[in-house]
Amino acid sequence: MKNLILFGPPGSGKGTQAAKLVEKYGLLHISTGDLFRSEMSQDTPLGIEAKNFIAKGQLVPDEVTIGMLRNRVISNPDVPGYIFDGFPRNIAQCEALDELLAALNQDIHRLLMLEVADQEIITRILSRGQSSGRTDDNDPAIIQHRIDVYKSETMPVFGYYAEKGKAFKMDGIGTIQHIFEALCRSFDETT
Numbered sequence: 001m002k003n004l005i006l007f008g009p010p011g012s013g014k015g016t017q018a019a020k021l022v023e024k025y026g027l028l029h030i031s032t033g034d035l036f037r038s039e040m041s042q043d044t045p046l047g048i049e050a051k052n053f054i055a056k057g058q059l060v061p062d063e064v065t066i067g068m069l070r071n072r073v074i075s076n077p078d079v080p081g082y083i084f085d086g087f088p089r090n091i092a093q094c095e096a097l098d099e100l101l102a103a104l105n106q107d108i109h110r111l112l113m114l115e116v117a118d119q120e121i122i123t124r125i126l127s128r129g130q131s132s133g134r135t136d137d138n139d140p141a142i143i144q145h146r147i148d149v150y151k152s153e154t155m156p157v158f159g160y161y162a163e164k165g166k167a168f169k170m171d172g173i174g175t176i177q178h179i180f181e182a183l184c185r186s187f188d189e190t191t
């Protein structure tokens with residue numbers, strides 16, 4: 001199995017690229033943001049709990065997020081690999097993911113980071129907010145808070161995998177196809 005972490009700030013194109021990677025490699029895409037939105041739309045207890053944090057642009061508490069992620073992985077064992085999107089988002093989540101994958105005799109092969117400047121992120125998210133119906137995509141102050149949380153809590157995740165020689169930065173500006181091809185080249189380098 002080849003397991004990939006697709007990493008980058010909010011609005012960097014992770015979901016778009018994940019869909020193309022799924023099509024090419026048959027990996028299972030696990031987006032914690034998508035899982036939360038699905039829970040929220042069904043008003044499940046987990047969705048109700050997550051909603052307040054998401055609306056404010058804060059991280060959902062680790063025990064909720066990690067439990068949800070673990071269930072998704074464990075209930076889908078027969079796949080050629082996983083693409084983790086939006087997870088891990090802090091060091092505690094990195095450690096939980098390591099533990100989960102080790103128990104399954106798996107590991108992370110590579111973390112690929114899409115780099116996009118703040119101003120471009122804000123423009124992209126506000127534009128997505130006009131059609132996505134996501135309440136966290138409409139308010140510039142909430143978007144800024146998500147960027148701040150990314151820098152303070154999530155960026156250390158890059159260092160965590162860089163120390164293991166597994167983290168690589170990619171240019172997140174360009175055409176969708178061009179970025180996709182760069183991601184594929186990097187993913188194909190791994191054994």
Ligand code: ADP
Pocket residue numbers: 009010011032033034036053054055057058059060061065085086087088089093136146
């Ligand atoms: P984006 O990357 O555009 O911010 P996501 O769909 O990945 O959007 O996440 C939306 C929100 O869901 C986040 O702002 C956060 O509140 C919550 N969330 C998603 N993944 C995690 C995670 N791994 N840990 C904690 N909260 C998360």
